[in-house]
Amino acid sequence: MATIRRQISIAVSPRTIWAALTTVEGLKSWLADDASVIASTAGRFSVTLEGDDGPVVETGRFHTVRPTSKLEIHFDKVGAGAWKGTSLAFTLAREGEQTVVNVVHSGAAFDDAAVMKDNDDTWRRALISLRDGLEG
Numbered sequence: 001m002a003t004i005r006r007q008i009s010i011a012v013s014p015r016t017i018w019a020a021l022t023t024v025e026g027l028k029s030w031l032a033d034d035a036s037v038i039a040s041t042a043g044r045f046s047v048t049l050e051g052d053d054g055p056v057v058e059t060g061r062f063h064t065v066r067p068t069s070k071l072e073i074h075f076d077k078v079g080a081g082a083w084k085g086t087s088l089a090f091t092l093a094r095e096g097e098q099t100v101v102n103v104v105h106s107g108a109a110f111d112d113a114a115v116m117k118d119n120d121d122t123w124r125r126a127l128i129s130l131r132d133g134l135e136g
Helices: 014-022 024-030 113-135
Strands: 002-010 034-037 044-051 054-066 070-075 087-095 098-107
Touching: 002 113, 014 024, 014 070, 014 087, 014 098, 014 113, 024 034, 024 113, 054 087, 098 113
Parallel strands: none
Antiparallel strands: 002 098, 034 044, 044 054, 054 070, 070 087, 087 098
């Protein structure tokens, strides 16, 4: 199973980043065109992303929710999106005046080299957007 790993340092508190990961307004500011979030263990997560052929909805359940430190989502095994059946984890760690955000996104869908590259590029751009929006 292939895994995408990305890391970025952002000069804001873990609490600020947590809000960007777990609220509709936060997700819409850096990742999604639309979102629905119930940020609790077994709560639902849904984002609408713009794909090459139009909007794609990615849905799943929160598996781990440790406020300001760890968030893990298991995406549903049905649907048309590339995240179908994948697992996504965010970890946040304070380092001085910055918070380090680690993203680990894994699943069989990423065994396809083109899908892996597209999603790795998506995460690279998304994390830069997150940083620029929060530090702006």
